[in-house]
Amino acid sequence: MFDFSYDYCDHLTYLNLLAQRMGVPLVDNTLWLPAGIGSGYIKVVQLTNGIQVLFNECTIHQAFNVRRQAGDGHGLTLRFDDIRNLQSLSVKIGEELIEDATPVYSGAYLTNNAASLQYTINEGIQDNCVNLYFNTQWFKQYAGIGQHDDFWEAALTAPVAAIYFEVLTLEYRELMEEIFELKPSHPVYMAALQNRAMLMLEKFLRGLYRKINNPAYGYGVPEDELKRMMQIEALLVSHLGVAPPPVSELAKIAMMSVTKLKTTFKKVYQHGLYEYYQKNRMLKARHLLTTKKATVKEVGIELGFKNLSNFTIAFKKEFNILPSQV
Amino acid sequence: MIILDLKHTDSKTLLQTLAQLINVPYHGADYIAITPPAGTGIIKVIDVAEELQVLLIDVTLNKYFVGKRSPGNHHFYGLHFEQVLVTDAAIFSVDGETLQKKNTLHAVARLTSNMFYNSEEITAHTPVKAVKVFFSERWLTHYLGVNNATEALRQYLMLKTESFDMEPLDAEYLRLMDEIWAVRKDDPLQNMYLRNRATLLIERFFTRLHQKAGMVHRVFNLSEDEIQRLIKVEQLLAGDFTEAPPTIDAFSKMVSMSSTKLKKSFKEVYGNSIYSYYQKLRMERARELLLSGDFSIRQAAKAVGYVNTANFISAFKKQYSVLPGELIEKI
Numbered sequence: 230m231f232d233f234s235y236d237y238c239d240h241l242t243y244l245n246l247l248a249q250r251m252g253v254p255l256v257d258n259t260l261w262l263p264a265g266i267g268s269g270y271i272k273v274v275q276l277t278n279g280i281q282v283l284f285n286e287c288t289i290h291q292a293f294n295v296r297r298q299a300g301d302g303h304g305l306t307l308r309f310d311d312i313r314n315l316q317s318l319s320v321k322i323g324e325e326l327i328e329d330a331t332p333v334y335s336g337a338y339l340t341n342n343a344a345s346l347q348y349t350i351n352e353g354i355q356d357n358c359v360n361l362y363f364n365t366q367w368f369k370q371y372a373g374i375g376q377h378d379d380f381w382e383a384a385l386t387a388p389v390a391a392i393y394f395e396v397l398t399l400e401y402r403e404l405m406e407e408i409f410e411l412k413p414s415h416p417v418y419m420a421a422l423q424n425r426a427m428l429m430l431e432k433f434l435r436g437l438y439r440k441i442n443n444p445a446y447g448y449g450v451p452e453d454e455l456k457r458m459m460q461i462e463a464l465l466v467s468h469l470g471v472a473p474p475p476v477s478e479l480a481k482i483a484m485m486s487v488t489k490l491k492t493t494f495k496k497v498y499q500h501g502l503y504e505y506y507q508k509n510r511m512l513k514a515r516h517l518l519t520t521k522k523a524t525v526k527e528v529g530i531e532l533g534f535k536n537l538s539n540f541t542i543a544f545k546k547e548f549n550i551l552p553s554q555v
Numbered sequence: 556m557i558i559l560d561l562k563h564t565d566s567k568t569l570l571q572t573l574a575q576l577i578n579v580p581y582h583g584a585d586y587i588a589i590t591p592p593a594g595t596g597i598i599k600v601i602d603v604a605e606e607l608q609v610l611l612i613d614v615t616l617n618k619y620f621v622g623k624r625s626p627g628n629h630h631f632y633g634l635h636f637e638q639v640l641v642t643d644a645a646i647f648s649v650d651g652e653t654l655q656k657k658n659t660l661h662a663v664a665r666l667t668s669n670m671f672y673n674s675e676e677i678t679a680h681t682p683v684k685a686v687k688v689f690f691s692e693r694w695l696t697h698y699l700g701v702n703n704a705t706e707a708l709r710q711y712l713m714l715k716t717e718s719f720d721m722e723p724l725d726a727e728y729l730r731l732m733d734e735i736w737a738v739r740k741d742d743p744l745q746n747m748y749l750r751n752r753a754t755l756l757i758e759r760f761f762t763r764l765h766q767k768a769g770m771v772h773r774v775f776n777l778s779e780d781e782i783q784r785l786i787k788v789e790q791l792l793a794g795d796f797t798e799a800p801p802t803i804d805a806f807s808k809m810v811s812m813s814s815t816k817l818k819k820s821f822k823e824v825y826g827n828s829i830y831s832y833y834q835k836l837r838m839e840r841a842r843e844l845l846l847s848g849d850f851s852i853r854q855a856a857k858a859v860g861y862v863n864t865a866n867f868i869s870a871f872k873k874q875y876s877v878l879p880g881e882l883i884e885k886i
Contacts, residue, residue, distance in 0.1 A: 277700050371747075414705070419700035420758045427751050431744060438743050447737030519727060554726045 230267055231291045237300030238363045240273045240283040247271070262287055276423045280363040284408055288355045293348075299323075300342030305368065306330045307361040307433060309401060311335045314464070314505040316351040331456040333463040335397040337433055341365075348420065359405050362424055395436050396448075396459060396497055399466060399509040403516055404429050407439070410520070448497045457483045458497045461490070465506045469513050470533040473506050511547040514540070525552045557616065561624040566608060567601035573598060577616070589614055603750040606694040610687040611736065623674035624667070630692035631669045633640060633758055636724060636732055637685035638662045640847070643678035647716055652714035657795060658858070660843045664760050666721040668712050686732045688753045698754070699761070707765045717786050720793065722763060731756050777820055784810035785824050790815070792833045796840060796859040800833055838874040841867070845882055852879045 235246050235276045241258065248255045253263050259272040269287025276282060312318075312334040323344030338348075363371075397405075406426045415421055440446045448455060461483050465473050473479070479502065480487045491502065498505050512534050517528045529540035529552075544552045557576050561569075566585065574581035577593045586599040596614030603609055624633075639645055639661040647654045650671035667673045677683065696702060699808070711718050724732075735752045742748060777785075788806050807814040821829050837859045844850040844858055856867035871879045 277697055415762070417699055417758055417761045420698055420754065420761070423698075424751065424758050426756050427747070427754075431747050431751055434744055434747070550726050 230294055231289075232294050234296035236298045237304060239304075240281040240360065241275065244271060244273045244283065249405055253555050262289070263372045264290075266291055267512070272421075274422055276426065277419055278423060278427075280361055280371075282288060282408075282422065283360040283362065284358065284405075286357050286409055288353070289350070290352055292352045293350050295346075295348055296344045300344040302341055302343035303365045304342035305339060305363055305365060306342075307337070307339045308454065309337045309359045309405060309429060310407070311357045311397060311402070313354050313355045314351075316353075317349075318351070319349045321345075321347040329456070331460060334456075335459050335463060336394055336460050337397060337401065337429075338394045339433065339437065354486060357405065357409070359408055359426070359429065361430055396455070396462070398462075398498060399512050400432065401429060402466065403512055406516070412496060415538055450493055450496050454485075455497060457485075458494055461494060461502075462505075464499060465502065466509050469506075469510045470531055472533070473502070476502060506544065508547065511544055514544060514552065515548065515555060528552065556621065558621045559623070561622060562627070566602045570598070570600050570764070586611075589616070592617060594618075597741070598702045601746075601749060603746055603753060604694070606691040607750065607753065608689040609735070609749055609753050610685070610689065612683055612685040612687065613736075615678075617679055619679050619804075620677045621674060624669055626672055627669045629669075632690055632692065632695060633667045633673075634664065634688045634690075634696055634757060635667065635685060636664045636687070636728055637683065638683075638724065639677065640843070641677075642681060644676075645678070645681065646674075646676040647717040647719055647763065648672075648674045648676075652715045652717075654719055654790070658797070659793065660840060661797075662724040663720055664724060664728060664756075665719045666708075666711060666760065666764075671715070686735050686756070688756060690757075695757075698757075711764055714783070714786075717783050720761065720786065720790060721767065727759065728756070731759070733760060777824070781812070781820065782824065784812060785817075788821060788829070789825060789832075791825045792829065796837050797857075798860065803816050803829060834870070835874070838871055841871060841879070842875065842882065845879055847866045848883075852883070855879065 233247065233250050235243060238246070241308045244258065244260055245255060248260045251260070251263055251266055258274065259270050261270050262268055267287050267289035269285065271283065271285035271287065273281055273283045295538065313332065315332050315334055316330060318329040318334070320329075322340070325344075408422060408425050411418060411421055411425075450458070456542075461479055464479065465480070475481075476487050476490065480490045483490050483493075485493065494502055494505070500508060514528050514532055517523045517531065518525070523531070525541070526537060532540070534540035534543075541552055544550075559573065559576055564572075567583070570585070570587055571581050574587045577587075577589060579587055579589050579593050581587050585601050586597055589596045589598065594614055594616035597611075598614060599611040601609050601611075614860075641656045641659050641661055643657070645656045645661060647656075650665065650673075650729070690698075714721075728845075731752055735749065735756075738745060738749055746781055791806070791809075792800055801809065803814050803818065807817045810817065812820075818829060821832070825832050827835060841855045841859045843853040850858065852868070853864050856864045859867070861867035861870075868879055871877075875882070
């Protein structure tokens, strides 16, 4: 078991403390996990607009037990996590205890540092995450919220630490992926990183704003069902090159009837199962065409289209332009 | 004639000046509406951050328009993403060098700096749709996380008007521009929304600028001067479709390059052989004309230099896998 406790601080200080505790040096604000503890990296970048972004792609080889003291309530962290191979997770925020044992967790939530935090997580988990760190003052200035101040104030200083939750959809995943793929040699690395981080923040704030204006706004799905939907979503998006399992099989995995699965999924992800799979495939196609300079044929094949004209038609339907025009 | 002497200023003052010149009322909002007899359309100016301003333009003026910007010590840049359907003529000039466009769809991303004297002249009744982002050197260097404006940027600016056709607007630019146009007044995140998209446009432009700068010097091994000569060839090709383009031999004399070298380096820089590049441009132009709804197939064929409409139809079909008639039906 890897034990780590620290006082609330910014991400860069946190990373330094963590590196010390693991007994490894930081290189370019990047911590490469030592073999006994895990594999992969954790990196922090101070963006030029004043916030810090922490991101990691790692697998841990030991169970982790982390404790953090409460802070002044003005520190905010927006977390985007995509965790696989979960067996047991327990999170204690202040006095509130959350336990989870479903294998996939993929969600976004905003926390403030008003309460203490403690979490324990099993060995073997694979975590891809992007965290944005800022404070309430930065937030008010930067977001330029002006006339809606009261709403935001209420939201950001809420006594509960986890104030709003959203599932990760492919739009988020795509931005996360782009952050992981950015090379420091990119000609405008800082700008590219900042833009993606800010797009994630913007998307999240939109949901938060809706929630604040309408407290009843949410998925309208019990928490355990929401968790099962995350498992289903992960199955759909993990292999975009092969046809997804049939609905009957997905229903078994989700432990609900086919009809119930269809309606619940639609409530959470706004699209039908197949439609969601297809949309994600097209987003992936656009991503490959724009960032990887892959040919239309290569992309079509990678995404499992046997017939390229079907790919072209599907792409055109989604984005209103031909893949060759991207 | 309308002459606008642009100085970098806050959005309200800018709108006020514009409204006065064009002779339309200004009500203190972030936009002015242009109504007859001045013309039609809308101009919107929004300060999204300190020293970062977004201008949205969708207008057709009924008078000859001249916009100019004099050099200043406080360094500012303008990134112009513009679609100008030049029916008569448009003239862009930087530091005394001019670029004239006639009968073409000028759809490019270009960067200007107030290091030089800049001007643009657009004849009356020309539809202009543009997203322009203005920012200071201080803002840019801070945003990019560098101490000085980069070498690629300086090289680009030194090309003056020669650089103006280097970056055509493609689907991705147009998508971002559309998103900016789709901004909603009641959006509580309006500012963040606009800023994020403006910076995405800047990011994309600079990324590609660097890629090209690197490409041009390392891979192609062409001198700055040779590239300029290629740009000249490209401009001649893109200028006027009603007449047949000069022959390769004529080009090669014009730019003092052997025809083998010209063909080879043109293909490396523009990705197509000279003739297929010309053909592509012509068909793009024809497509734009057809999509505008104001041209019949015969007129479009004529505008891009086809005497025989049937030849035009088959060339169009070859390029877009759709007949011009089918395209018209869709709109």
